[in-house]
Amino acid sequence: MRRGSINKLLIAxxxxxxxxxxxxxxQLGIATVAVYSNADADAAHVAAAxxxxxxxxxxxxxxxxxxxxxxEAAHATGADAIHPGYGFLSERPEFARAVDEAGMIFVGPPxxxxxxxxxxxxxxxxxxxxxxxxxxxxxxVEEHAAEQFAARVGFPLMVxxxxxxxxRGMRLVEAQAGLTEALAAAAREAKxxxxxxxxxxxxxxxxxxxxxxxxxxxxxxxxxxxxERDCSIQRRNQKxxxxxxxxxxxxxxxxxxxxxxxxxxRVAGYRNAGTMEFLVDGGxxxxxxxxTRLQVEHPVTEMxxxxxxxxxxxxxxxxxxxxxxxxxxxxxIECRIYAEDAEHNFRPATGDAxxxxxxxxxxxxxxxxxxxxxxxxxxxxxxxxxxxxxxADREQARIRMAAALGEFSLLGxxxxxxxxxxxIASEAFREARxxxxxxxxxxPRWSPGDEALESLLVAAAMVAGGALGxxxxxxxxxxxxxxxxxxxxxxxxxxxxxxxxxxxxxxxxRGER
Amino acid sequence: xxxxxxxDAREFEVELLAQNRQDQPDQGDGDxxxxxxxxxxxxxxxxxxAAMPDGTAIVDLGGRRVRVTGARRRSSIVxxxxxxxxxxxxxxxxxxxxxGGLAAPEVDAPMPGxxxxxxxxEGQAVEHxxxxxxxxxxxxxxxxYAESPAIVAKICxxxxxxxxxxxxxxxxxxxxxxxxxxxxxxxxx
Numbered sequence: 001m002r003r004g005s006i007n008k009l010l011i012a013x014x015x016x017x018x019x020x021x022x023x024x025x026x027q028l029g030i031a032t033v034a035v036y037s038n039a040d041a042d043a044a045h046v047a048a049a050x051x052x053x054x055x056x057x058x059x060x061x062x063x064x065x066x067x068x069x070x071x072e073a074a075h076a077t078g079a080d081a082i083h084p085g086y087g088f089l090s091e092r093p094e095f096a097r098a099v100d101e102a103g104m105i106f107v108g109p110p111x112x113x114x115x116x117x118x119x120x121x122x123x124x125x126x127x128x129x130x131x132x133x134x135x136x137x138x139x140x141v142e143e144h145a146a147e148q149f150a151a152r153v154g155f156p157l158m159v160x161x162x163x164x165x166x167x168r169g170m171r172l173v174e175a176q177a178g179l180t181e182a183l184a185a186a187a188r189e190a191k192x193x194x195x196x197x198x199x200x201x202x203x204x205x206x207x208x209x210x211x212x213x214x215x216x217x218x219x220x221x222x223x224x225x226x227x228e229r230d231c232s233i234q235r236r237n238q239k240x241x242x243x244x245x246x247x248x249x250x251x252x253x254x255x256x257x258x259x260x261x262x263x264x265x266r267v268a269g270y271r272n273a274g275t276m277e278f279l280v281d282g283g284x285x286x287x288x289x290x291x292t293r294l295q296v297e298h299p300v301t302e303m304x305x306x307x308x309x310x311x312x313x314x315x316x317x318x319x320x321x322x323x324x325x326x327x328x329x330x331x332x333i334e335c336r337i338y339a340e341d342a343e344h345n346f347r348p349a350t351g352d353a354x355x356x357x358x359x360x361x362x363x364x365x366x367x368x369x370x371x372x373x374x375x376x377x378x379x380x381x382x383x384x385x386x387x388x389x390x391x392a393d394r395e396q397a398r399i400r401m402a403a404a405l406g407e408f409s410l411l412g413x414x415x416x417x418x419x420x421x422x423x424i425a426s427e428a429f430r431e432a433r434x435x436x437x438x439x440x441x442x443x444p445r446w447s448p449g450d451e452a453l454e455s456l457l458v459a460a461a462m463v464a465g466g467a468l469g470x471x472x473x474x475x476x477x478x479x480x481x482x483x484x485x486x487x488x489x490x491x492x493x494x495x496x497x498x499x500x501x502x503x504x505x506x507x508x509x510r511g512e513r
Numbered sequence: 514x515x516x517x518x519x520x521d522a523r524e525f526e527v528e529l530l531a532q533n534r535q536d537q538p539d540q541g542d543g544d545x546x547x548x549x550x551x552x553x554x555x556x557x558x559x560x561x562x563a564a565m566p567d568g569t570a571i572v573d574l575g576g577r578r579v580r581v582t583g584a585r586r587r588s589s590i591v592x593x594x595x596x597x598x599x600x601x602x603x604x605x606x607x608x609x610x611x612x613g614g615l616a617a618p619e620v621d622a623p624m625p626g627x628x629x630x631x632x633x634x635e636g637q638a639v640e641h642x643x644x645x646x647x648x649x650x651x652x653x654x655x656x657x658y659a660e661s662p663a664i665v666a667k668i669c670x671x672x673x674x675x676x677x678x679x680x681x682x683x684x685x686x687x688x689x690x691x692x693x694x695x696x697x698x699x700x701x702x
Contacts, residue, residue, distance in 0.1 A: 192649070344520040348650050350625055350678055351600075354591065355569065355582040378625035378650055378678075408596045409569075411582040414519070417596035448597050454553065455579040455594035457516075457527050458560055458572055460601050461551045463583035463590045464514045465529025467562070468570055 005318055006030050006081040006105060010074045011049070012095075013085030014064060016369045016385055017294070018045035021083050024310035033077045035070055037063035039379050044369040051077050058379045064088045067095050071102050081105035081317065083310075087381060090293040091118045107317045109271045109292050117268050117290040121162045121200055127287035130267040132260045135279060135286045137202040143180055146201055150179065153203040159183055161190030162198035169193055170237045172204060207435035208279040210234070210288070211246045213261035214301045216312055217270045218322045225258045226301050226309075226325050232434040233423070235346050240416070241423065242297035243333040244304050247394055247432035250283070257285050264290065273298070273313045279436075296336065296386065299367060303332035303390040331394040333401050335420045337368075337408065339382035342419035343447050348382050349414035351375075359407035363390040363400050376413050384415055394432070398424060419446055516590065516601040524604055528552045620657055620683040622676045626650030631672055637665045638688060646670075646682055662688035 009025045010033040011018045022032045022045065034049035039058035046052040053073040056063030063069065065088055074082055082099045084090035084107070096111040108114065117123045124134045138149040139162075150157055150173075159182045161169025169190030171182035183199060191197035214226040230246035231239040246254070261276035264287065275295050277288040298309045305328050316322060340346040353374045358366050368385025376382065387404055391397030405421035423429055428442040435441070448456070462468035517524045530550040546563045561573040569582045572594075583592035590601045630647040633639060639659040648655045663685035670682050 341520055345655075347520075347655060348625075351586075351591070354584050355567075355593065357569075357580070405596050409580060409582065409593050410596075410598055411584065411593040412586070412591050412598070414598055414600060418598075421596055451574075451577065452594060452597045454558065455572065455574065455577075455581060456592050456597055456599055457525055457553050458551055458558060458574065459581035459583045459592035459594050460516055460525075460590050461514075461527035461529045461553070462549065462562070462570070462581070463585060463592060464516075464527065464603075467529060467549065468581065468583045469585060 004080075004105070006314060008033060008077065008079045008081070009107070009314070010035065010070070010077065010079035010082045011045070011085065012064070012070045012082050013088055013090075014040055014043060014045055014369075014380065015383065016367045017085040017087075017296075019048055019369050020367055021085060021310050022048045024308055025083075025314065027308075028311055028314055030081075030314065033073065033079050035064070035073050037379070039375075039377055044371055044374070053077060058377070060088065060379065064380075067092075067098050070095075071098055074099075074102065074104060079104065081107055081314075083107040083313070084293065086293050086296055091291070093118065105317050107272065107313050109274065110269075113269050113271065114292045117270070117274075117292050119162055120160060120289050121198070123290050124287070126268055127260075127264050130260075130263050132264055132287045133284065135202045135205065135288065137200055139200045143183070146179060146183065147176070149201055150176065156204040158202045158204045159186040159199050160202060161186060161194060161196070162200055163190060163194035163196035169199065205279055205281045205286075207437055208232075208281040209246070209434050210239070210277065210436050211249065211257065211280050211285070212275050212277040212291075212295075213258055214273070214275055214295075214298070214309075215261055215265045215270065216273050216309070216316065216322050217265055218316050219271060219319055220321055222322045223262055223265050223270065224322050224325055225262055226305050226307070227328050228254060228257065229295075229297055229300050230434055231297060232436050233429075233438045234436055235439055237436075239297060240336045240338070241333065241420070241429075242300050243331065243394070243397075244300045245328070245331060246280075247331075247434070249280070253280070253283065253285060260285070260287065272316050273309055296383070297334050299365060299386060299388040300332045300334045303363075303365065303388055304328040304330060330390055330392045331397045332388060332390045333394075333397045333424075334386050334388045335401060335405065335424065336386050336416075337384045337410075337420065338416045339376045339384050339413050340416055341414045342416045346416070348378065349376070350378055351413040353410060354412035355409065356411075357407060357409040358385075359387065359404035361400070361404065363397070364404045365389070366404075370410070384410070384413070395430070398430060418448055418452060419443075422446065422449075515604040517604045519589070519600040519602060525601075526552070526554050530557070618685055619681055620645060620685065622648065622678060622680045622682055625678045626655075626676065628670045628672050628674045628676060628682070631668055631670065633665045633668070633683070635665055635668055639663055639665060639685075648676075657682070659685070664688055 008031040011021045025032050032049040034045045034052040035055045036046045036052060037056055037058050055069040055073055056066050081104055089095040093111040093115040096106045096114055099106040121139050128134050136153050140146055155175050157173045159171040169186050171186040173179050173182045186199045187197040209232045211228050211230050213228050217223040227244055228246050229242050229244045231242040233241035257278055264276050273294050275291040278285045279288050302309055305325055339349045341349055353370055353372055356370055356372050365388040366385055370384055389397045389400040389404055391400055402421055402424045405417055408417045515524055515526050546561060549560050549562050551558045563571045569580050572579050572581050579594050581594045588603055626648045629649045632644050641659055641661050643659045644656045645659055646657045666686040667684040
């Protein structure tokens with residue numbers, strides 16, 4: 001792996017994460033290069049970077065997944081490092097290799113480490129070899145072997161793509177009858193999404209929690225863990241609400257899980273930021289997979305540890321050592337706001353942002369590329385933004401989140417904000433009754449309440465009657481939140497000082513560099 | 514005006530009856546506040562509306578204050594009330610729905626994407642819940658099902674085709690009556 005100072009960083013991504021990376025690079029005095037497709041010529045990340053290069057047509061396969069075009073853009077602009085963000089090429093070893101061979105720094109793990117961990121089947125083997133428990137599973141698409149495995153561990157089973165991520169190429173099989181079709185469908189989806197149709201079977205745990213550990217490793221053998229995140233609340237096997245710490249998790253279990261994550265990272269020879277994912281079922285935890293990149297939900301960790309994980313990634317990539325993290329404080333929750341219709345199976349939505357109001361306030365952070373006039377197309381992932389709220393404890397973070405979601409307003413694109421607010425405000429979430437089946441269990445058929453629907457119909461009637469309809473934009477957070485009803489619940493805070501945790505708080509890694 | 518929320522079978526009859534700046538003198542402190550009367554499915558809703566400089570309005574519905582925005586978009590209306598945003602299709606003027614027990618005479622793309630598979634043929638009888646078509650959007654497969662018994666009158670797309678949100682995919686006719694495609698209404702989007 002190359003090291004040395006980074007003077008100009010190309011960000012091989014788009015959307016909120018490209019903006020996020022540009023911000024940290026700028027704070028480190030590193031110049032930035034954005035790349036964009038024809039569909040993104042006026043996107044926020046293009047405007048934010050010091051330079052921008054067109055790399056292809058809207059189809060990701062010919063632009064954001066086009067390794068040759070991205071390397072060419074880096075050469076043409078004199079970039080000496082590339083950050084892949086998440087998604088797109090971030091977990092493609094051939095990309096990491098191409099960046100290295102082009103004489104540039106890849107901000108992530110070396111290609112061979114990525115290959116070993118990014119392949120779910122290989123990662124399972126590696127973890128098991130390191131003495132870490134894995135979910136009982138079988139590596140095959142062969143029908144007879146699959147049936148035998150099913151007979152042994154019982155249904156339901158989970159079919160997963162070896163190259164998978166983000167819930168794609170995953171299929172739940174409830175009974176023998178659906179097995180063959182699920183194997184075929186998952187392989188087809190995996191082939192389409194990742195260009196790799198290999199799938200494997202896993203025993204399906206009934207009500208597990210998804211808990212993951214953030215790790216950061218340097219090029220000198222230093223590996224640290226930055227706590228855990230509970231990402232149990234998922235739809236389509238994709239996370240939508242994440243939080244840290246994992247509420248109600250047994251301290252002994254947490255410690256053992258962090259040790260297991262560090263063990264896997266060390267055995268794999270991991271470098272840079274990565275995440276070890278586990279399923280927690282009863283008093284046990286099982287290694288699930290490693291994510292060899294920055295996670296979407298990394299801000300949850302940043303808010304608790306008071307650190308900048310992208311800056312840490314860049315420092316590590318330049319050869320610096322990781323320091324021992326400061327003690328975390330408080331609790332943080334993230335909600336992902338998607339361009340989806342939560343009432344109808346979260347199907348994707350598109351449109352133009354005609355009006356946008358972003359929340360603000362103490363402990364409220366929003367990572368988004370949205371702006372008024374922005375167009376959401378079907379070409380890319382529908383993540384509109386991430387709302388992250390920090391509180392001295394979980395309940396304060398939760399109340400802040402409910403209020404912040406109430407302030408969020410986006411006209412023109414059907415989105416999940418109102419749904420998320422109802423989830424955050426629910427008793428089930430307040431009581432942290434978390435499992436990966438949380439939404440099936442507590443929100444099987446969500447629809448907005450009568451009051452919300454009435455307000456919406458009043459708005460529609462006003463538009464129809466010409467009394468409304470010339471909304472103009474305001475800058476983020478500048479608007480008052482009169483429309484936001486703070487019904488997120490109240491807690492008895494018992495006079496606890498929100499500053500109590502400050503005593504143990506230090507800028508992360510101070511004195512180590 | 515008859516509105517149907519995108520993806521929702523229910524229809525709402527809404528009407529803006531009156532908006533008056535003068536008839537509420539005690540509300541009027543010169544800030545543009547006005548009273549409006551709206552009917553939703555015949556039920557009258559009274560609201561006080563304050564226009565905001567950014568084009569939004571604060572609507573007071575019996576003490577419940579909500580920031581609303583909205584706009585016309587081709588044949589639909591988009592609206593937002595706080596964090597809740599939706600698109601309404603203006604149904605008025607369209608071919609009447611629920612002919613002969615048919616939930617809807619057409620199947621439109623609920624999202625933009627690629628037609629992966631067409632599972633039915635023209636003239637074929639389908640039952641409630643039968644799969645009709647498989648779409649792929651954002652690398653996820655979504656199957657569209659028949660919402661009532663029907664005869665497939667016309668298939669408007671082929672496998673492999675890219676379709677926009679609202680694009681007509683399949684036209685249906687009532688199951689009991691011989692296949693006769695309904696008049697093609699305007700595109701939703």
